[in-house]
Amino acid sequence: ETGVTQSPTHLIKTRGQQVTLRCSSQSGHNTVSWYQQALGQGPQFIFQYYREEENGRGNFPPRFSGLQFPNYSSELNVNALELDDSALYLCASSRGQGIVKGAEAFFGQGTRLTVV
Amino acid sequence: AQSVTQLDSQVPVFEEAPVELRCNYSSSVSVYLFWYVQYPNQGLQLLLKYLSGSTLVKGINGFEAEFNKSQTSFHLRKPSVHISDTAEYFCAVSPHNNNDMRFGAGTRLTVKP
Numbered sequence: 001e002t003g004v005t006q007s008p009t010h011l012i013k014t015r016g017q018q019v020t021l022r023c024s025s026q027s028g029h030n031t032v033s034w035y036q037q038a039l040g041q042g043p044q045f046i047f048q049y050y051r052e053e054e055n056g057r058g059n060f061p062p063r064f065s066g067l068q069f070p071n072y073s074s075e076l077n078v079n080a081l082e083l084d085d086s087a088l089y090l091c092a093s094s095r096g097q098g099i100v101k102g103a104e105a106f107f108g109q110g111t112r113l114t115v116v
Numbered sequence: 117a118q119s120v121t122q123l124d125s126q127v128p129v130f131e132e133a134p135v136e137l138r139c140n141y142s143s144s145v146s147v148y149l150f151w152y153v154q155y156p157n158q159g160l161q162l163l164l165k166y167l168s169g170s171t172l173v174k175g176i177n178g179f180e181a182e183f184n185k186s187q188t189s190f191h192l193r194k195p196s197v198h199i200s201d202t203a204e205y206f207c208a209v210s211p212h213n214n215n216d217m218r219f220g221a222g223t224r225l226t227v228k229p
Contacts (some may be wrong), residue, residue, distance in 0.1 A: 004159070033215065042120075042206050042219030043160070056215030090159055105217075107152075107159030 004093050004108035012114045013081050019112045021059075021067040025093030031055070032074040033105060034066060035090040043090055049074055086115045118143040118209050122220035130228050131199055137223045138208030149190045150202045150208040150217075153156055160206065166190065177201070184225040 005024045008026040013019050025032050031050045043060035049068035072093070078085055092105035097114035123138040141147065148167050152160040164175025171183040181192045190207060204224050210217040 033217075035219075040221075042208075044220050045216050045218070048215045051163075058216055104162050104165070107161070109159045110159070 003110045004057060004091060004106050006089075006091050006108035006111050007012050008111045009109065010114075012116060013080055015083060015115055018077065018079045019081060019113060021078075021089050021091075021113070023074045023076070023091030023093075023108060025074065025091075026106050029093035029095050029106070030072050031094045031096065031098050032068055032072065033092045033094070034074070034076045036060075036085075037088040037090055037110070038084075039087070062074065070074070081115045086113060088112050118145075118147060118211060118216070120206055120207050120209055120218050122205075122223045124223050125221065126224045126226070127152045127199055128226045128228060132196045134195050135193065135197050135201075135225065137205050137207075137222060138226065139190045139192065141188050141190065141207070141209045143188075143209060143211060145213060147209040147211050149181075149183060150210070151175065151179070151190070151192050152206045152219075153202045154206065154222075155176075156203075158192060163192070163205075163217035197225070197227045198212045199224060199227050199229060 016084045030116045034046040037043040046060050047057040048055045052068045068074045070112040088110040090110045091108045094105040119142050121140045129135045150165045151163040154160050163179050164173045164174050166183045172178045183221050204222045206222050207220040
């Protein structure tokens with residue numbers, strides 16, 4: 001059973017550019033959640049995908065968007081990057097409808113995004 | 117909306133000493149409660165969770181936590197810590213009716229020899 005893998009591990013982008021982060025969920029998991037963790041802070045919920053549809057969203061602007069594919073892998077897209085978007089982006093996968101059912105979420109190691 | 121307050125940003129402790137990491141939350145609805153650990157340059161690993169039932173929850177690595185509904189607290193404890201417990205610890209809550217998990221700002225536990 002493979003774990004949650006995220007790519008790339010590190011990324012540097014310029015303000016105004018667009019970025020795509022990728023996440024492969026753990027085998028058998030159909031729910032993926034994305035979190036933003038700024039330096040020295042706890043993770044903040046961006047959104048969750050369940051069976052290819054958005055299934056909950058946190059307080060993030062529309063320039064944060066996502067996709068989930070039939071194999072349950074997922075992408076996080078951020079348009080018009082701002083300096084404050086610099087953070088560790090974490091992906092978590094779970095079975096079923098994730099936290100609503102109390103199912104454990106397994107986290108990837110994250111992608112460190114730096115916007116300059 | 118929910119919020120989580122971790123009362124200590126840093127907790128230094130000597131090896132084999134007991135430790136308590138404090139967590140308080142506020143919510144207008146019933147919540148699930150979680151503690152996660154994050155080692156440097158890694159993602160989060162679940163230590164334990166409270167869904168329902170017994171208020172004393174035992175987790176991995178010898179950690180336990182007690183849910184106190186009247187005090188809206190979910191403090192994490194370990195009777196004897198090891199050097200390898202040095203990490204960042206996050207308390208989190210998730211309401212029963214949606215997927216919006218809220219994390220505290222974290223407590224950095226440093227275990228000294």
